[in-house]
Amino acid sequence: MAETNRPDDEVREARPTAYEVHPNVLQRWSPRAFDEREVPEELLFGLFEAARYAPSANNEQPWRYVLARTKEDREAFYEFINEGNRSWCERAPALALLAAKKTSTRNGNPMRTYAFDAGASWATLALEATNKGLVTHAMGGFDAAKAKEALGFTDDYEPMIVIAIGYRGDPAVLTEGQREREKPSPRKPLSEIVHEGKFTGE
Numbered sequence: 455m456a457e458t459n460r461p462d463d464e465v466r467e468a469r470p471t472a473y474e475v476h477p478n479v480l481q482r483w484s485p486r487a488f489d490e491r492e493v494p495e496e497l498l499f500g501l502f503e504a505a506r507y508a509p510s511a512n513n514e515q516p517w518r519y520v521l522a523r524t525k526e527d528r529e530a531f532y533e534f535i536n537e538g539n540r541s542w543c544e545r546a547p548a549l550a551l552l553a554a555k556k557t558s559t560r561n562g563n564p565m566r567t568y569a570f571d572a573g574a575s576w577a578t579l580a581l582e583a584t585n586k587g588l589v590t591h592a593m594g595g596f597d598a599a600k601a602k603e604a605l606g607f608t609d610d611y612e613p614m615i616v617i618a619i620g621y622r623g624d625p626a627v628l629t630e631g632q633r634e635r636e637k638p639s640p641r642k643p644l645s646e647i648v649h650e651g652k653f654t655g656e
Contacts, residue, residue, distance in 0.1 A: 468638040482584040483638040484591040486542040489623035493547055497586050498523070498619065504582035508575040511567040516555040517575040520605050523548045534600035535616060539593045542632060546591075546618035551601055552576055553611045572614050583619065591618045 462481070469480045502519060510516070522528045531549045532540055543549065554572035557565040576592060583590045598613040607613065625636045649655060 465638050468640055472644060478581060478584045480638075482580055482590075485589050485622050485636060486591060486632050487623040487625045487628050487636055488542070488546040488589070488618060489621040490545050490547060491621060492523075493588065493620055497588065498548060500586060501579045501582050501588070501619065505575045505579035508571070508578040510571045510574070511565065512557075512559070514555075514557045514565065514568070514571065516557050516568040517572045518553045518555060518607075518611060520551045520553070521548065522550070530604055531616065534597045534604055535593065536595035536597075539595045539616075542628060543591070543593065543616075543618045545623065545627065546620045548619040550617045550619060551605060551613055552615050552617060553607055553613045556610050556612060569612070569614065576615060576617065579617070587621070588619060589622045592616070593618070 465480050465483070471480070498521075502521075505517065505519070506515070508517070522531045528544075528549055531551070532544065535543065552572055552575070554568045557568045559565050580590045580592070592615040594615055596613070596616050601607070601613045601616075602609075602611070605613075625633050628636060646655060
């Protein structure tokens with residue numbers, strides 16, 4: 455399991471904080487360089503165990519995951535993943551598509567939080583991956599219509615992201631452009647995202 459006492463040097467440099475947060479929150483980022491070794495089932499399914507306990511409006515739990523960890527299943531995913539993402543994600547030993555079920559309230563009105571809840575599930579999965587010494591990278595670059603058809607989703611499900619899961623690999627396997635981006639990204643300051651009393655920014 456990964457050390458949780460402090461972020462590594464590249465994370466501390468890229469992600470300074472004004473207030474203390476758990477190191478694994480900072481340590482979670484989205485590498486593109488994956489090691490091709492298989493993730494043991496106990497570790498892999500532990501991520502989805504964590505994801506199912508994400509917060510959920512009315513406890514609807516609208517998230518659904520389709521996991522691809524065999525060569526055949528991963529190749530089926532490649533058919534709907536954009537080429538720019540395929541160029542690096544084909545080395546990941548596991549892929550998962552997260553879809554959100556379009557739910558309704560008890561009085562039949564559409565529930566607008568289904569995508570929000572699915573996002574909470576993904577965030578929980580990603581943090582648990584960091585806890586276990588794994589890395590994840592969520593991709594929006596895929597053909598949702600093709601994914602629905604290939605994986606058997608009906609119209610009441612909306613494909614949200616494809617997630618690459620595995621161990622961090624050597625950046626040398628990436629293209630030059632990808633290597634330049636292979637680092638933790640910074641974040642906007644609190645002053646831009648937190649507004650007291652009323653919204654006063656952009």
